[in-house]
Structures are given as structure tokens and as C-alpha cells.
Amino acid sequence: MLKFEDLDLDRLIEQVLAGVELDRESARAILNCPDERLGDLLAATLKVREAVFGRKVKLCMLRNARSGICPEDCGYCSQSRVSKADIPVYKLQSIGQLVEGAERAAHTGAGRYCMVTSGRGPDARDIEHLGEACDRIRGQFPQLEICLSLGLMDRDQAETLKGAGAGWINHNLNTSRRFYPQICSTHTWDDRVQTIENVRAAGLSTCSGGIVGMGESDDDLLDLAYAARRLRIDSVPVNFLNSIRGTPLQDRRALTPPKCLKAVCLFRLLNPTSEVRAAGGRELNLGALQGYALYAVNSIFVDGYLTTPGLAAAGAREMIERMGFEVEERD
Numbered sequence: 442m443l444k445f446e447d448l449d450l451d452r453l454i455e456q457v458l459a460g461v462e463l464d465r466e467s468a469r470a471i472l473n474c475p476d477e478r479l480g481d482l483l484a485a486t487l488k489v490r491e492a493v494f495g496r497k498v499k500l501c502m503l504r505n506a507r508s509g510i511c512p513e514d515c516g517y518c519s520q521s522r523v524s525k526a527d528i529p530v531y532k533l534q535s536i537g538q539l540v541e542g543a544e545r546a547a548h549t550g551a552g553r554y555c556m557v558t559s560g561r562g563p564d565a566r567d568i569e570h571l572g573e574a575c576d577r578i579r580g581q582f583p584q585l586e587i588c589l590s591l592g593l594m595d596r597d598q599a600e601t602l603k604g605a606g607a608g609w610i611n612h613n614l615n616t617s618r619r620f621y622p623q624i625c626s627t628h629t630w631d632d633r634v635q636t637i638e639n640v641r642a643a644g645l646s647t648c649s650g651g652i653v654g655m656g657e658s659d660d661d662l663l664d665l666a667y668a669a670r671r672l673r674i675d676s677v678p679v680n681f682l683n684s685i686r687g688t689p690l691q692d693r694r695a696l697t698p699p700k701c702l703k704a705v706c707l708f709r710l711l712n713p714t715s716e717v718r719a720a721g722g723r724e725l726n727l728g729a730l731q732g733y734a735l736y737a738v739n740s741i742f743v744d745g746y747l748t749t750p751g752l753a754a755a756g757a758r759e760m761i762e763r764m765g766f767e768v769e770e771r772d
């Protein structure tokens with residue numbers, strides 16, 4: 442088995458930047474980088490990140506537009522029908538509330554605002570309502586990128602949302618095709634890929650990543666990172682499992698900060714020109730080392746996640762500056 446010590450990092454960076462796909466054994470060696478060589482891995486990954494994105498960091502803000510009561514059974518999710526987590530439960534928020542969320546995002550300097558709804562997928566009324574919200578937000582905050590995460594979606598729905606002003610659709614692959622049945626039985630990995638293809642066919646940008654730490658093997662994580670590359674995903678959020686009490690995965694705690702950093706390096710080196718974003722569970726799993734994720738990612742979430750808190754925008758800005766990076770400001 443190829444070891445991290447066997448890699449020629451300068452050559453590897455050159456190849457990655459030339460568009461050559463990292464071979465699987467090198468990718469595996471990156472994921473298994475010894476902790477004492479993590480500094481070398483981060484420095485190499487930073488060169489790729491800097492060559493494409495400089496030192497800029499895009500801030501993203503989420504809005505949980507409908508919370509809970511989901512008929513699906515994703516094991517990591519506090520909003521699923523099998524979750525007993527104590528979370529707020531509410532129906533689709535009003536257009537006024539969604540626009541107010543966009544206003545908050547714009548005022549904190551977020552580049553992207555993502556409205557998320559629980560559920561298997563949107564119905565016609567959801568599409569109409571969210572389309573109207575997109576239209577209003579685009580009119581009032583034209584500099585803000587609008588993303589929606591609504592579950593499984595067909596091409597017509599995606600086209601309607603694009604026409605209303607959405608630029609991005611998030612739909613995470615979450616893990617490998619092989620491991621997917623271990624975390625969800627109500628839909629398949631292939632269903633998720635189909636949504637990504639529908640979104641792209643509608644002319645929208647794709648946002649799709651996964652969750653590290655759900656009990657997957659290194660091969661599963663490698664499969665996911667390669668899937669993001671081969672599906673040409675534009676934006677790849679890397680979440681780190683926050684094992685929420687009351688969810689089926691509540692006792693899974695497999696991550697360490699170095700493991701999380703190796704994972705984001707892997708995603709960056711396999712997806713050099715895509716946005717790679719440190720997402721949910723970043724604060725919990727990386728702790729004081731979360732700033733080092735910026736060596737690989739060019740985007741982070743601020744002000745929390747769907748049902749869990751996170752670093753506020755002011756704290757995130759401070760961290761970004763302290764680490765020698767700069768927030769990508771909107772005009």
C-alpha cells in the first residue's frame with residue numbers, strides 16, 4: 442500500500458492543478474496521512490486552494506425554511522420521522538420570513554443564502570412559494586447568490602426555480618453508493634444522483650457533498666470524493682457528523698480534528714476547481730483547529746446550521762483574518 446511518505450507532493454500538486462485525477466492509492470495515502478505529517482499535507486493543499494481561489498473565503502448562511510416532520514429516515518438527521526431529537530417543528534415559512542433571512546445574510550456579508558426545507562421533495566405549492574421568495578430576494582439583494590435545498594427534484598421544478606432567480610440547488614450525496622443503505626432506506630443514492638442531473642440539466646449550479654464520520658470506511662469516503670469529481674459538482678460541502686441525541690446515529694463519534702482535516706484535503710485535491718466548503722459539525726469536530734480547514738476549503742457556513750448552532754459571522758470573520766485569509770466581500 443502506498444504511504445503518504447512515498448508521495449512526491451510537489452509533483453502531486455502540479456498534476457492536480459493540470460487537471461489530472463489523483464489515483465486512488467495516492468488519495469488513500471492522503472486520507473491516511475500520519476498526524477505528524479499533517480502540516481505537510483495542509484501546506485500542499487493550500488497551494489492548490491491558493492492557485493484557484495487565492496486566500497478568499499465565501500461566507501454562506503442557511504435558513505431552515507421548514508423544520509421537522511420529514512417522512513424520510515436519514516439516520517443522521519434530527520428532522521427525520523425516526524428521530525426523537527428535540528427540535529423546532531414548523532411549516533414552510535412565509536415569504537416575508539424568507540426575505541428577512543436573506544436580508545440578514547446580506548447584512549452579515551454572506552455571499553450565498555440557502556433556504557432548506559425538510560421533506561422528501563417539494564410539491565407544486567412549495568415550488569410556487571419558494572419561487573416567489575427567490576424572485577423577491579433577487580430583486581432586493583441582487584448580489585446574493587440564492588441556493589435551495591428541497592430534497593428530490595425533477596427537471597421542471599428546477600427550471601421553474603431557475604426562472605425565479607435561484608442559482609444553486611443543494612442535494613448532498615452524503616456518502617458512497619455502497620454505504621447509503623446503512624443510513625437511509627426511504628430513497629437511494631441513485632435517486633440523489635438523478636436530482637443532481639435534473640438540476641444541471643435545468644442550467645442551475647450544483648451543490649452536493651457529504652457527511653464524514655457516519656461509520657463509513659475509507660473506501661466509502663474515497664468513493665464520495667471521486668463521485669463529486671466525476672459528477673462535476675460545482676460546490677462540495679463537507680459536513681462532519683454532529684451525532685444529535687435522539688437520532689439513530691447519536692452514538693457515532695469516530696472523528697478527530699486531524700481526521701477531519703485530512704478529509705477536507707482529500708476533497709480539495711480531488712475537486713481543485715470546485716468550491717469546497719466546511720459545513721455542519723465543523724465547530725464540534727474540529728474545535729480549535731477549525732481555522733486550518735481554510736487551507737483546503739474556500740467557503741464556510743456562519744451563524745449555525747439547520748437545527749444546531751455554529752460560529753457567528755463576527756467570530757468567523759475574526760478566525761478567517763487570524764488565519765491569514767480574507768472574506769470574499771460582495772459588491
Ligand code: SF4
Pocket residue numbers: 511512513514515518519520521522558559560561592
Ligand atoms: S430527506 Fe432531508 S429532512 Fe428528511 S430525513 Fe433526510 S435529510 Fe432529513
